[in-house]
Amino acid sequence: MSSPLTQPLLCLFLALLFVAGTSSPARAPDELERVGGGGGENQREFDYFALALQWPGTYCQRTRKCCSSNGCCRGSNSPATIFTIHGLWPDYNDGTWPSCCTKSSFDPKEISTLNDALEKYWPSLSCSKPSSCNGGKGSFWGHEWEKHGTCSYPVFGNEYDYFLTTLNLYFKYNVTSVLNDAGYVPSNTEKYPLGGIISAIENAFHASPQIICSKDSVQELRLCFSKDFKPRDCAIASDAKIDMVTSKSSCPKYVSLPEFASTGHDGLQSWASNNSAL
Ligand code: 5GP
Ligand code: 5GP
Numbered sequence: 001m002s003s004p005l006t007q008p009l010l011c012l013f014l015a016l017l018f019v020a021g022t023s024s025p026a027r028a029p030d031e032l033e034r035v036g037g038g039g040g041e042n043q044r045e046f047d048y049f050a051l052a053l054q055w056p057g058t059y060c061q062r063t064r065k066c067c068s069s070n071g072c073c074r075g076s077n078s079p080a081t082i083f084t085i086h087g088l089w090p091d092y093n094d095g096t097w098p099s100c101c102t103k104s105s106f107d108p109k110e111i112s113t114l115n116d117a118l119e120k121y122w123p124s125l126s127c128s129k130p131s132s133c134n135g136g137k138g139s140f141w142g143h144e145w146e147k148h149g150t151c152s153y154p155v156f157g158n159e160y161d162y163f164l165t166t167l168n169l170y171f172k173y174n175v176t177s178v179l180n181d182a183g184y185v186p187s188n189t190e191k192y193p194l195g196g197i198i199s200a201i202e203n204a205f206h207a208s209p210q211i212i213c214s215k216d217s218v219q220e221l222r223l224c225f226s227k228d229f230k231p232r233d234c235a236i237a238s239d240a241k242i243d244m245v246t247s248k249s250s251c252p253k254y255v256s257l258p259e260f261a262s263t264g265h266d267g268l269q270s271w272a273s274n275n276s277a278l
Helices: 006-020 056-062 108-121 140-147 159-172 175-181 194-205 240-245 268-273
Strands: 048-054 084-091 210-214 217-225
Touching: 048 056, 048 159, 056 217, 084 140, 084 159, 108 140, 108 159, 140 159, 175 194, 194 210, 194 217
Parallel strands: none
Antiparallel strands: 048 084, 048 217, 210 217
């Protein structure tokens, strides 16, 4: 719903986006001050967190080449039948989000004690090296910390707390087991009602998730939390649930949770078996 007040603001926002030449799909106006501003003292505090999870059975279908950092390529050690973590994202209630809030660079040493758990539950499912906020190329974890984690102040002030709390949230709100218990198991033949998947999550956590599809396959599922980590709806509009199962969703009414395929792409199986250290 737009008020007379929001329209001029919207125009200003769009103009700022244009002038800044940003490629981000939805940035907050004050982010434009923050990016490169290095400090974040002018930043507007975020409103809530989205825990973004990815489904390897869908995500790994796009794998065209393998490398040591790609969790899709680990054969029987791949995260085949669980949702894995994409990131914990600070969001604004209006659907926009801040990004790259400080100039702090990712330091892998700060989270080295979490490495085993992160490799297992927060693997990169791609060989591509994401860009860091400072212009270079880095790891998936570094990208998530710099792009999203640095905007989680004052809830998190350092990498370790950000990654540890994300892991704990992921364990506490176990989407994979909720869906399995409701009969939504990985399958290359079954289609499940999107509304049923949403209801299973709502019944378990008393909040509505956001689901992202690639064609008719579930690719991401996002759970949302208040700043004190109580589950809350991802969308604030009262008709959000209706929107999600109809036109505004990236998902059709019936969706699949594809099984993870460890073969089928040239070289994947042989790469994995030649790299037994993984
Ligand atoms: P996509 O365009 O693939 O949906 O998203 C690309 C990237 O934009 C995501 O990986 C994430 O970094 C950011 N992004 C997309 N949607 C959201 C959102 O709802 N909240 C936040 N904080 N970031 C998002
Ligand atoms: P986001 O979409 O989160 O802003 O950016 C993700 C970046 O990390 C992209 O450049 C993507 O190619 C890279 N990336 C590396 N591993 C993964 C992964 O497992 N999932 C996603 N969504 N992106 C990944």
